[in-house]
Amino acid sequence: MKKPTILISNDDGIESDGIKALWREIKKFADVIVVAPHTQQSAVGHSITVANPIRVRKNIIDRDFYGYAVEGSPADSVKLAVRNLLKGRKIDLLLSGINHGANTAINIIYSGTVSAATEGTILGIPSIAVSLASFTYIDFSYAAKFTAEISKIVLKKGLPHGTLLNVNIPAKPKNKIKGVLITRQGKSYWDDKYESRIDPNKREYFWLTGRMASLDESLEFDQKAIEKDYITITPIQYDLTDYKMLDELKRWDFKL
């Protein structure tokens, strides 16, 4: 079988441990191209750079690893890779990650990791976003191995146009992980606040602080499942229409 070509991006930046761990595992069976943001881009959502130019540099990260470092967002990186840098080369799969920290529930809409995979999907490439559910756990090796396995399945089966997979992996060794669940996006909210501080020049500034409060009732939802040490796979799409509300609104009396 011909080796597949896999594009890897992320939102933690091209020098992050998660992308390197993923690259090490995926290059065992694929030709890998890395195009990722130059610096940390967490919580950028589906941002793209339209009002400014973008620059690109080649970064050598490991002895045989180099990639394109894009001075932009995750979605910029994927768009620029596909539309220019790769000069029309066919990409069989896009992987975004491995992110440090879960992307579940409401966080999906803020996630740069998911947005890179969404951009891949928009561009017609089967795409998977992968996150390790910890900001501190540093062993990405099992997460990378699992991503390799799911990649092989998706390469074989494909994904419907407009659907991507959002995968979260517990920050545990393999023998502590309970299984794999197909999940829905959980329900949650951020119980956040802005802490006000005064800088040395007596000007006020604000830091966002807070924690996510989960409202999930069952393992059917990604946030609850990851908390209970399951790998979660959530199929994601980007038609935001609220179909339940369409008929209701048609009965409202909107006039010119």
Added chain:
Amino acid sequence: MKKPTILISNDDGIESDGIKALWREIKKFADVIVVAPHTQQSAVGHSITVANPIRVRKNIIDRDFYGYAVEGSPADSVKLAVRNLLKGRKIDLLLSGINHGANTAINIIYSGTVSAATEGTILGIPSIAVSLASFTYIDFSYAAKFTAEISKIVLKKGLPHGTLLNVNIPAKPKNKIKGVLITRQGKSYWDDKYESRIDPNKREYFWLTGRMASLDESLEFDQKAIEKDYITITPIQYDLTDYKMLDELKRWDFKL
């Protein structure tokens, strides 16, 4: 009846014409608070600032108009307004806009205008994103009047938790607008490319260029309807789960 309290934000920045036109119309029946990005934030998606502090200044824009200018994204502005600046004051409605340029079809996921309204919805406030379908037409007056009317309807009826309205208004005088349609998010893609240039220091840089190609077959979809001079009202939600794919995925053989 007690005057409603309406929070206005946008993504074109606090000094844009669209937000001023909206403010002028809405203050006729409501107490209005403006909290908006300091500068143009188009295509930022649902970006929030987590790794840096945020600063705020009060801007006086018109003789009796002042607002908070936030050095951050549209979602930052709304979050900071609700979580800190407004000190717990109850907001009856959030309006985001009026944006210069339509937010339809695939553009919805890149839109800062929609993301401000989404953040309002997440925070439990009935929210409406409003865009004028032109980058050049400068008369926001009818769009502002229509937004006032739809605001009154939503103030009366409310919106289900988790649903916002995305409104697009043709860049035409009222007598050229054909009516109001309740629509779905259209199908489209960006036929874009990156134009490579060389700066005076001989370094390469890229500009994103291109046009959106619409795939909508009927007026049921927002992009087609706005092109045909209808006001479009699309109900939006942010559960991205692809429900059609859930059962299919459960039959795939994912192993630890």
